[in-house]
Amino acid sequence: MTISSLIIRLEMDHRLVQFGEIASQVSHAGGDMTSIDVIRSGKDMSVRDITVHINDSDESPLLRRLEELQGTKLIHVSDPVFLAHLGGKIATSPKLMVKNRDDLSKVYTPGVAKVSKAIHENPDKAYSLTIKRNTIAVITDGTAVLGLGDIGPYAAAPVMEGKAMLFKQLADVDAFPLCLDTQDTEELIRTIKAVSPIFGGINLEDISSPRCFEIERRLVEELDIPVFHDDQHGTAIVVMAGLLNALKVTGKQLADVRIVVNGIGAAGVSICKMLLAAGASRLVPIDLDGAIVFGGSYDNSMWQWLATQPQVEGAPGSLKELLAGADVFIGVSRGGLLNSEHIRTMAKDSIVFAMANPMPEIDPEEALPHVRIFATGRSDLPNQINNVLVFPGIFRGALDCRARHINEAMKLAAARAIASVVSDGELNEQYIIPSIFNEQVVAKVRLAVIEAAISTGCARRIPPEIGWKMA
Ligand SMILES: NC(=O)C1=CN([C@@H]2O[C@H](COP(=O)(O)OP(=O)(O)OC[C@H]3O[C@@H](n4cnc5c(N)ncnc54)[C@H](O)[C@@H]3O)[C@@H](O)[C@H]2O)C=CC1
Ligand SMILES: CC(=O)C(=O)O
Ligand SMILES: [Mg+2]
Structure with a gap:
């Protein structure tokens, strides 16, 4: 279920309608009124903007109710998301003024x-x-x-x-x-x-x-x-960071857990590679036609590579069958694929990262009763596992040390840096990954990336404050 907000401009004739009736209609239509701004106020008439949070699919019944209410006139409806995009979201600006x-x-x-x-x-x-x-x-x-x-x-x-x-x-x-x-x-x-x-x-x-x-x-x-495909590596890095912390909460080890990755595209391939490099030993990659199995034969060169990795399981099966007994599900495929039947057979203390955007693979309300740790790619839910935690800091670091490439050591360092922002004392089921607004994220990723670039010979410049540290 997606909640969105609408700003509804209404004219009210106070001789015919009280504001309480409007509030009651909103509530009956499943809306949640979050703010009221008075645009014009008169003795008999007023104009107000009401902001309503509503389930995406329920917008028209609400608007119909308001239109039909005697004494109200719907002037217009705007969506704050569209308003935020009017004319685009960025501009260039000069650093100096040319005055003469x-x-x-x-x-x-x-x-x-x-x-x-x-x-x-x-x-x-x-x-x-x-x-x-x-x-x-x-x-x-x-x-x-x-x-x-x-x-x-x-x-x-x-x-x-x-x-x-x-x-x-x-x-x-x-x-x-x-x-x-x-x-x-x-x-x-x-x-x-x-x-x-x-x-x-x-x-x-x-x-x-x-x-x-x-x-x-x-x-x-x-x-x-540096050339960096964010959907591959940014996503793999943030998944790794979230998983390192989620495993700490559940007391499980990366080398022991059975991990299902669904959607072996850009993000899925890179996630699998990073999990293998970090020591995962039981991996089940799945795409549209089912599991990619050890010993299998595939046209896609990345899938073929996966099929040669001994940590990749050999048993075929559907997503539902393969989820039985799995400790971890990582979805980078398509929204709304799973329901509670799929995940209730996972191992105890299961971890589910449903990261498809904008809709996760499973509705949070459906997943939560059956899992120990749940995360999505969205900013409106707890545990946001999104590559936005990675790309700003990784490029900040790469630019500052003028890195030739962004190599594996730099990526792993970034994952560990993100995970480290959440201290052991803070770590819990609802908080396995820091918020993007936590200022430590970019600072720690930047530093870790620069240090890894220097130690792997990838840096072409040592930023002064790091040179001073190394001296
Ligand atoms: N939370 C985050 O930070 C990120 C989330 N994503 C999300 O992950 C998803 C995939 O992104 P990319 O890897 O860039 O796309 P992609 O197009 O490279 O890969 C998607 C893969 O999923 C497979 N797939 C589609 N439906 C499937 C199904 N029903 N079962 C199994 N596999 C299925 C496709 O065949 C394809 O191999 C998107 O929803 C994207 O929004 C991607 C990058 C970052
Ligand atoms: C977050 C992102 O990069 C994606 O969903 O494609
Ligand atoms: Mg993307």
């Missing part, structure tokens, strides 16, 4: 030519004299947007703008959304390489699998700035 001809000749021609020549002679100067050192691109082709699928580059833009604003607000990284109108692997690679000179890093986003693996691999090989 002297300023103009410094920031533009003729002064700028001197700077261009300096960069031409030494391209490294792009990092000190342009936006490169603090700017990344958030790039998509719109083929796997959240769990909405192939909705194209225009419809993908609000998500990319959202990521860009979070990069800026949470980690002061300037991020620019690029929504590309091609789904051709070679054309995407060529285009991303062609736009790369101005950027210090590339965050690939919502590009469908298996194309995303090849696109990322090639870009990592062919560019000298």
Whole structure:
């Protein structure tokens, strides 16, 4: 069930209707009135904005009730989510004001030519004299947007703008959304390489699998700035962080638990890889056609790789069958696939991360009575396991140490850093993962990533405060 809010502007004729009647209609329609603003007030007539939280599917009966109520006139209904998107969510802003001809000749021609020549002679100067050192691109082709699928580059833009604003607000990284109108692997690679000179890093986003693996691999090989497919690695890192803490709460060990991962696409493949690298020994990857089994044969090269890993179980079966006795379920597939019948047969103290967006694989109300720990990707529920906990800090760290790549050591360090924000004293079923608004998250991820980059020889610069620590 999704709760959303509406702002309803109503005109009331006080001779015919009392506000209490309106409140009662809202409540009868299943709405929860959360605020009232008086827009105009008169002796007989007034206009008010009422904000109502309502189950998504129940909006029209509520509006009908209000329209039919004698003495009320519905002026308009607005959705705060749409209002927040009017005109887009980000803008560029200059760092200096150009107030006179002297300023103009410094920031533009003729002064700028001197700077261009300096960069031409030494391209490294792009990092000190342009936006490169603090700017990344958030790039998509719109083929796997959240769990909405192939909705194209225009419809993908609000998500990319959202990521860009979070990069800026949470980690002061300037991020620019690029929504590309091609789904051709070679054309995407060529285009991303062609736009790369101005950027210090590339965050690939919502590009469908298996194309995303090849696109990322090639870009990592062919560019000298970090390229990071957020849906793969950001998601794997935050899952790892959440799982490390969830296992602490349940007193289980990663090496012992049986883990079902549902949806072996961009996120699922990377989660499986990271779990295996961290010591998981009983893994059950499942996609649309059932389990990917040890010894099986698959066209998808990543699935084929999984099928050669001895920790991957060999028994085929449906999702429901394979969930019986599992300790952990990680869903990165599609919303609303499971019900309580699927998860009630899981092992005692089960852990369920239902991370499909915007709807989790199982309704929280249905899951909660049957699991010890429950998490989703959503910000309106406790335990939000979302890659937003990762991408701001990981790029902050990578940019600050001018990392060539974001390697496995940096990813594991980021996972441990996120997990460490929740202290042992704070850890409980409802709090296995810190909030994104906890300022320690970006700071700790940044530091851990820089240290891991330095120790693995991936850093091209040592930030002054770290150099001082190392001396
Ligand atoms: N909470 C978070 O931070 C994140 C959540 N996600 C969510 O995970 C989901 C998948 O994202 P991506 O891996 O980027 O997409 P993707 O398109 O690369 O992979 C999705 C995979 O799920 C499989 N799938 C679809 N329906 C299925 C079903 N009924 N049973 C089993 N497998 C099924 C598809 O065949 C595909 O292999 C989306 O809903 C996305 O919103 C993705 C990244 C981060
Ligand atoms: C959170 C995210 O990146 C996704 O759902 O695709
Ligand atoms: Mg994504």
